[in-house]
Amino acid sequence: MSIVWVLLLAASFAAAALGGRMGDLTLALASSAQGAVTLSLGLAGVMSLWLGLMKVAEEAGLVRGLAFAARPLLRLLFPEVPPGHPAAGAMVMNVGANLLGLGNAATPFGLAAMRALDELNPRKGVASNAQVLFCALNTASLQLVPTTVLALRAAAGSRAPGDVIGPTLVATACAALAAVASAKLLARFFPAPAPEP
């Protein structure tokens, strides 16, 4: 990540130097940094609500029940997560919320899943295979109805805003399959260091 980050910054600097847009960089710096904080703090309220509900659902046995139902699939994708572990329940809730297009609800469940997966992670600070696969799946936009895009299309005067739902589902499924395949296949080329004592 360090290399990627420095590359992005260096590319911007080089492009700005060539294009004479150095002044724009300074402006963009301040507004981007500000935007990151606004977004994080905006997350805090919804995050608290869902983490609270999640805790109640967990104590009520709901999360465990869901994880139980999805057990065969989870065992296939995440063999290192023991059945009944809180990570399984949180991941199921996250994927469920994603499918329904509830981005605001999906993120807290996803973060809860990442924390539960981290309990199983012998090397803190280094992503485990399960964490990589879970993140990759989340970048594949598992959504039944792309609500934001539909709203945009309707606003732009489309006669059939919904005609992209089918193609989007197919493309999403391909992205998800590619996420699973590449996370599994690439794992051996990115070995994790030996566990801390």
Add this chain to the structure above:
Amino acid sequence: MLRAALDALSIWTVPVLVAGIPLLGLARGVKVYPVFLEGAKEGFAVAVRVIPPLVAVFVALGLLRASGALGAFGAAVEPLTSRLGIPASVVPLLVIRPLSGGGALGVVGEVLRADGADSYAGRLASVMAGSTETTFYVLAVYMGAVGIRRYRHALPAALLADLAGFAASVLVVRAMFGP
């Protein structure tokens, strides 16, 4: 019909969860209120922990856009993409989609306005934006929340997923709606 059912599903799910989970908890003998507070207390901490990685990613992307590097990249790959059936107006989406959700919606809105919502370009942009996620944001938030600094193969795997999503979008939209 299916559309109406999916719409109803989107509208009802959140309220049903918010009302249903505490009800179920009460029925199972959970001390709902203190348990809720205990969970909710962590929400702010998580949001604060996410700030540093988000600042890093947002700043890098803001600079890429402001410096003109993003635009230059789009111009550089244009000869290749037009042969693949990706109109020039859609090319910026390939770069911006993984980087910025708001930016991607901006590009889609611009394509829909300029080429028409029901044009080939408009549909392709819609499907591409709908079938992929803001990869860098998701990784920064998820990994950042548990203090992971070494992502290992997460970035290449996620970008390959985006690439597969884009490729599938082109194939399906070409097959269904033609260029």
